[in-house]
Amino acid sequence: MRWTARDIRSLGEGLVYLAPSLVLFAVFVFIPLGRTFYLSLFNTRVTGQATTFNGIDHYIGLMTSPTFQSGLVATGLFALYTVPVGIALGLVLAVLLNQRLRGINLFRTMMASTIAISAAVGALIWNLLFNPSLGLLNYVLSLVGIRGPEWLIQPGIAVVAVSVTTIWLTLGTNIIVLLAGLQGIPEEIYEAARLDGARGLRMFSRITVPMVSPSLFFLLVVDTVGVLQVFTQIHLLTRGGPVDATRTLVYSIYLDAFQNFQFGYASAESVVLFVLVLCLTVIQFRFIERRVHYQ
Amino acid sequence: MRRPLRPRTAGAYALLGVTAVLIAFPLLLALSYSFMGASEIATFPPPLFPKAPNLDNYAAVLASIPIGRYLLNSFIVSTAVVIGQLLTASFAAYAFAFLVFRGRNLLFFVFLSTLMIPWEATIIPNYMTIRSLGWLDSYQGLAVPFMATAFGTFLLRQAFLQIPRELWDSARIDGASSLRFLRTMVIPLARPALGTVAIYGFLSTYNQYFWPLLITNQTLMRTTQVGIAQLRDEETLRWGLIMAGVIMVAVPTLALLVLGQRQLIRGLTAGAVKG
Numbered sequence: 001m002r003w004t005a006r007d008i009r010s011l012g013e014g015l016v017y018l019a020p021s022l023v024l025f026a027v028f029v030f031i032p033l034g035r036t037f038y039l040s041l042f043n044t045r046v047t048g049q050a051t052t053f054n055g056i057d058h059y060i061g062l063m064t065s066p067t068f069q070s071g072l073v074a075t076g077l078f079a080l081y082t083v084p085v086g087i088a089l090g091l092v093l094a095v096l097l098n099q100r101l102r103g104i105n106l107f108r109t110m111m112a113s114t115i116a117i118s119a120a121v122g123a124l125i126w127n128l129l130f131n132p133s134l135g136l137l138n139y140v141l142s143l144v145g146i147r148g149p150e151w152l153i154q155p156g157i158a159v160v161a162v163s164v165t166t167i168w169l170t171l172g173t174n175i176i177v178l179l180a181g182l183q184g185i186p187e188e189i190y191e192a193a194r195l196d197g198a199r200g201l202r203m204f205s206r207i208t209v210p211m212v213s214p215s216l217f218f219l220l221v222v223d224t225v226g227v228l229q230v231f232t233q234i235h236l237l238t239r240g241g242p243v244d245a246t247r248t249l250v251y252s253i254y255l256d257a258f259q260n261f262q263f264g265y266a267s268a269e270s271v272v273l274f275v276l277v278l279c280l281t282v283i284q285f286r287f288i289e290r291r292v293h294y295q
Numbered sequence: 296m297r298r299p300l301r302p303r304t305a306g307a308y309a310l311l312g313v314t315a316v317l318i319a320f321p322l323l324l325a326l327s328y329s330f331m332g333a334s335e336i337a338t339f340p341p342p343l344f345p346k347a348p349n350l351d352n353y354a355a356v357l358a359s360i361p362i363g364r365y366l367l368n369s370f371i372v373s374t375a376v377v378i379g380q381l382l383t384a385s386f387a388a389y390a391f392a393f394l395v396f397r398g399r400n401l402l403f404f405v406f407l408s409t410l411m412i413p414w415e416a417t418i419i420p421n422y423m424t425i426r427s428l429g430w431l432d433s434y435q436g437l438a439v440p441f442m443a444t445a446f447g448t449f450l451l452r453q454a455f456l457q458i459p460r461e462l463w464d465s466a467r468i469d470g471a472s473s474l475r476f477l478r479t480m481v482i483p484l485a486r487p488a489l490g491t492v493a494i495y496g497f498l499s500t501y502n503q504y505f506w507p508l509l510i511t512n513q514t515l516m517r518t519t520q521v522g523i524a525q526l527r528d529e530e531t532l533r534w535g536l537i538m539a540g541v542i543m544v545a546v547p548t549l550a551l552l553v554l555g556q557r558q559l560i561r562g563l564t565a566g567a568v569k570g
Contacts (some may be wrong), residue, residue, distance in 0.1 A: 003397070010396040013473075017390035018402060020383040024443035027424065029409045032417035039419065048423050096314060099307060109556060110315040113322065115563070116552035118502035120520040121545045124527055125321045128328070128534050136324065136341045171318065173563060180564040229413050232504040236524055250415045257419050258509065267419055274416040281411040 033274070039267035046261040058268035067244060068252065068269070074159060075248040079227045081163035082170075087219050089167065090174025095208065097175065098182040108179070115172035119232035126165040127152075127237055155245035158238050162246050165233050170226065174219055181215030182208070221284040225277050249273050322545070329353070329539040336534050352539035359530060362543060364515055365522035370547075372437040372518065373500040379442030380496045381489060388451035389477050393463055406445045418509070425510055432516040437507055441500060447492040450562065454488035455481055491562040494555040498548060519544040 015022075040058055042050035062068045097108050114122070129137045130151035138148030151161040185208070193207050209216070231250050234240060240247035240255060247255070249269060257266035316323070328336060330348035356362055390396075391403055414421075421440060430436030458481060466476040482489070507518040517525065523540040530536050552559065 007397050010394065011398055014390045014394045014396040014399060014402070017386040017394070017473075021387045021406065021443040021448065022402075024383065024439075025406070025409055025445075028421055028440040028443075029412055029417065032420035032424070033412055035420035035423075036417055048419070093314065093318075096311060101304065101307060101311075104311075107311045107315050109553065111318050112556075113319055113549065113552060115559065116498060116548040117322070117545060118504065118520055118548065120502075120504045120524050121541050122321070124523065124537060124541050125325045127527070128538070129321060129324070131534075134336060134341060134534065139339075139341050168318075168321065176560050176563045180560070225413070229415050231415065232520075235504075235508075236527070253415060253418070254505075258422075263419055270416040270419060273413060277413045277416070278411055 036267045036270045039264055040271050042264050044263040048263045058265050062268055071247045071252045077159050079224055082166045082227050083223045086167040086170050090178050094175050094178035094182055112172040112175050114169055122169045123233045123236035130161055155242050158245050162233050178215050181212040185211045221280050225280055325538040325541050328535055329542050331535050352535040355536045356540045360526055365517055365519045369501050369519040373497045375438040376441045376500040377493045377496040380444045380447050383443045384447035384451050387448045388455050391452045392455035406448055409445045431510050432513045436510050451488050454485040458484050491558040494558045495562050
C-alpha cells in the first residue's frame with residue numbers, strides 16, 4: 001500500500017508523542033542490546049573498548065569452561081529450589097487468604113508485605129538468621145533435634161540459603177497474583193462441585209488448581225525470569241561462593257565484566273542470558289495464545 | 296451486641312494469625328534486634344524481645360554513615376524516575392489509545408518487546424554509556440535510564456481506552472489541542488492508573504541495588520540500598536546496628552505499601568489476568 005501525505009502526517013503526530021519513550025528505549029535498551037552482541041565477538045581492553053575481532057571464540061570458550069558449566073548448573077538449581085516451592089507456598093497462603101472474614105485485609109497486607117521489601121534489606125536480615133552462632137534458624141532447628149548446617153559456608157547448602165531468601169522476597173507477589181486468580185473463579189463452579197460431593201483436598205486438586213492454572217503458569221514464567229536476574233541476594237549473602245556454588249549467570253557477568261574486566265567474554269554470557277529469557281517469554285506468549293483459542 | 300465466634304471461624308483466625316506472623320517474622324525480628332544491645336544479641340538462646348529497648352543502635356547508624364544523605368539521594372532519584380515515567384508513558388499511551396496512524400501496532404510491539412530484554416543483559420554497554428557521558432556518581436546516571444516504561448505505557452493505554460471516544464471527538468470539534476485534551480480530560484480520568492505507575496516506579500527504583508552499586512563510588516552519591524550493604528561490611532557483626540539501618544531503609548517502602556496497596560495490587564494483577 002502506498003503512503004499518502006495524510007498517512008505520513010498522522011504518523012508524524014504519533015511519533016511526536018512516542019519520541020520521548022522511543023529515544024530512551026533506543027539509548028538504554030535496543031542499542032545496548034546490539035552492542036552486547038557486538039562486544040561478544042571481540043576481544044576488549046580493560047576499559048571495555050573492542051580491539052580485535054575473534055568471531056565466536058568467546059562462545060566456544062564458554063561452552064568448554066567448567067566454571068561456566070557449573071554456573072549454569074547453579075542457576076538451574078537456584079531456579080529449581082526457588083520457583084516451585086515459592087509458587088506452591090503462595091497458592092496455599094492465597095487459599096487461606098481467600099476467605100470472607102472480617103479484617104481479612106489486615107492479614108492480606110501482612111502476608112503480602114514482602115513486595116515492598118528490597119532484596120538488599122531481605123538479604124541482610126536473612127544473613128543474620130543464617131548466622132550459625134547468633135541466628136535463630138539453627139536454634140529453632142536444634143529444638144526439633146536437627147543440627148543446622150553452616151548455611152553460607154557449605155557449597156551444597158549455600159544455594160538453598162539464597163533460594164530461601166528469594167522465596168521469602170517473592171512470596172508477596174505470588175500471593176497477590178494467585179489471590180486475584182482465586183477471586184476470579186465463579187462461585188457456581190464450587191457449588192456444582194459440592195453437589196457432586198467434592199470436598200477439601202479433592203475440591204482443591206480438581207477445581208481450584210485447574211481454574212487458577214493461568215495464574216500458576218504466569219508465575220512460573222515470571223518467577224523463573226526473575227530468578228535468572230537475581231544479583232543482590234547473591235552479592236550480599238555469598239559473593240558467588242563458596243567455590244562458585246552460587247555463581248549464577250548474572251553473577252558471572254558481574255564478576256567477569258566488573259572484577260576481571262573481560263568485557264567481551266562477559267558480553268557473550270549476557271547474550272546467553274538474553275536468549276534464555278527470550279525463550280521463556282516466547283513460551284508464555286504462545287501459551288496465552290492457545291488459551292485464548294480455547295475460550 | 297457481638298455474636299460469639301464460631302469455633303470454625305476462630306480456627307481460621309488462629310491459622311491466619313500464626314501464618315501472618317511467621318511470614319512477617321524476619322521483619323519483626325529485625326525491628327526487635329534494632330532495639331537490643333550487642334551483648335544481649337550474643338546471649339543464648341537467641342532472644343526474641345529486647346529486655347531494655349533503647350535507640351542506641353539508631354544513634355550509632357546516624358554516627359557511622361550519612362544515612363540522611365542516602366535517603367535524600369534515593370528520594371531524589373526515585374521521584375525523578377516517577378515524574379519521567381509518568382510523562383513519557385502518558386504521552387505514549389495517549390498516542391496508542393487515541394491517535395490513529397499507520398505503524399501503530401508495530402510501534403506498540405516495539406514497546407512491549409523491551410519487556411523481554413533483561414536489564415542485566417545490557418548492563419555492560421549501559422555502564423559504558425553512562426561513563427562516556429560523564430554521568431558516573433550523578434543523579435542523571437541513576438535516574439535517566441529508567442525514565443521510559445513499557446509496562447507503565449501498557450497500563451495507562453488500558454486506562455485511556457476506557458475513556459469514552461465521544462469526549463475525544465467533542466474536544467476535537469471544540470478545537471482543543473491534543474495536549475490540552477490530555478491535560479484536562481485524560482489525566483484526571485486516569486488518576487488511579489497513574490497512581491499505580493507512580494508507586495511501581497518509586498518502589499522499583501528505591502529498591503535497586505545492582506545499578507547504583509555499579510555507577511556510584513563517592514560516599515555522598517550512594518543510595519540507601521548500597522549504603523546499608525556497606526554498613527554491613529564496615530560494622531561487621533554489629534547486628535543491632537545493621538538491623539537499625541535495615542529498618543530505617545525499609546520504613547518508607549512499607550509506608551508506601553500500606554498507603555498504596557490497592558494500586559500495587561492492580562499493577563501486579565494486570566499482567567496475570569489480562570493476556
